[in-house]
Structure formats: structure tokens, C-alpha cells
Amino acid sequence: MSDNADRADARIAAAVQSALNKVRDTPSLCGDGHCHFCEEAVPDARVFCNADCRDDYQKHQAGRRRAGY
Ligand SMILES: [Zn+2]
Incomplete structure (x- = not known):
């Protein structure tokens, strides 16, 4: 049981x-060789150059969702 x-x-x-x-x-x-937040070049398959950019990007996206975009 x-x-x-x-x-x-x-x-x-x-x-x-x-x-x-x-x-x-x-x-x-999907990784295109550039950070999705600051456009810095990154190794392929990565979408952000570091955790700060990932966090900032997600905050940015959350803010856009809250604003109704
Ligand atoms: Zn970045």
C-alpha cells in the first residue's frame, strides 16, 4: 500500500x-551564437552569456507580460 x-x-x-x-x-x-539580452557573442547552444543576463531577460519578459504586451 x-x-x-x-x-x-x-x-x-x-x-x-x-x-x-x-x-x-x-x-x-534557441541559441544563435548571441546572448538574447545583451547581444554578446556566446558559444553555440547557449542563449545567454551569463546568469545575470538570463535573470534580467526573464525579468524583462515578466515585466512585458505584466504590462500587457
Ligand atoms: Zn548577455
């Missing part, structure tokens, strides 16, 4: 983790 509950918990935890990873990776962006 508790085994089933444990397995369900593990599945839920995995689904939540997967969703969080997707959000963190901002899957709507």
Missing part, C-alpha cells in the same frame, strides 16, 4: 522537476 504511494510521489516529483527544468532552460529560445 505504502509502496504505491511512494511510487506516485516519485512520479509527481519527477514531473515537477522536469517542468522546473524546462522553465529554467527557457525552451522558447
